[in-house]
Amino acid sequence: MELIEQNEHRSDSYKLGEITVMCPKCHQIFATANVEEIPVINELARIEADLHRILPDAAIRAAMIATCPNCTYTWWTESFIPDDTVPLLALDAPSIEPVKKFGHAILSSRMYGATNLEKAQIALNAYYCARDSFQSGEKILQIAKEELRIAIETEAHLKNKSRHLYMLAEVYRLSGDFHEAVKYFYQVDRSALLPQELLDHQIRQAKLGNAKPVTIPNHIVKQIYDLRISADRAARFLFMSAVA
Numbered sequence: 735m736e737l738i739e740q741n742e743h744r745s746d747s748y749k750l751g752e753i754t755v756m757c758p759k760c761h762q763i764f765a766t767a768n769v770e771e772i773p774v775i776n777e778l779a780r781i782e783a784d785l786h787r788i789l790p791d792a793a794i795r796a797a798m799i800a801t802c803p804n805c806t807y808t809w810w811t812e813s814f815i816p817d818d819t820v821p822l823l824a825l826d827a828p829s830i831e832p833v834k835k836f837g838h839a840i841l842s843s844r845m846y847g848a849t850n851l852e853k854a855q856i857a858l859n860a861y862y863c864a865r866d867s868f869q870s871g872e873k874i875l876q877i878a879k880e881e882l883r884i885a886i887e888t889e890a891h892l893k894n895k896s897r898h899l900y901m902l903a904e905v906y907r908l909s910g911d912f913h914e915a916v917k918y919f920y921q922v923d924r925s926a927l928l929p930q931e932l933l934d935h936q937i938r939q940a941k942l943g944n945a946k947p948v949t950i951p952n953h954i955v956k957q958i959y960d961l962r963i964s965a966d967r968a969a970r971f972l973f974m975s976a977v978a
């Protein structure tokens with residue numbers, strides 16, 4: 735099978751490790767899980783029409799965020815301050831079920847004045863995490879929808895606006911609000927760098943009243959690559975949150 739990305743550093747598996755970090759809010763030093771390896775996306779990657787990658791275990795997405803054991807501040811692991819302490823010698827992060835951990839992140843996004851786009855990204859990942867955990871994530875999807883809609887309406891210099899509009903349309907479709915979904919799908923233009931075939935397909939699904947998740951067929955995954963964004967950005971884009 736020909737891979738889209740030919741890279742000698744390409745990883746074929748997910749690998750979780752542990753790192754020590756310092757909480758930027760209360761300066762507590764603690765050990766937390768960290769995603770060390772992610773397989774590079776190829777055309778066989780399982781990606782849904784809302785552009786998120788299906789992960790084999792909810793623990794992987796949960797390791798992308800860290801929860802401080804002292805003040806429960808929860809945010810992207812990479813935003814915590816690296817610390818040299820050996821993880822074995824540091825206090826452990828609290829053991830929290832993945833979806834609940836994202837719940838803490840949503841609370842932190844409200845407490846610490848995150849932007850609407852940051853709130854939307856956390857809520858979208860909370861939704862993906864729920865899906866990875868075989869939960870519907872419907873309530874979380876409502877939060878993501880609201881934050882993303884406000885971000886698009888109010889953030890004057892929003893990057894990749896067209897792709898965000900596509901995301902919002904897809905979130906509306908997944909929520910069963912087909913009228914709004916079609917309205918936003920029609921606002922997506924070529925700058926979204928998405929295949930027209932995908933857009934047409936999702937508009938058709940919305941018009942048919944299909945609120946179910948749709949897995950993107952392999953040839954469309956390949957087209958998204960060919961339309962191109964760099965490999966790194968694409969991998970991060972699809973893995974992190976579907977919002978670059």
Ligand SMILES: [Zn+2]
Pocket residue numbers: 757758759760761762802803804805806807
């Ligand atoms: Zn803290």
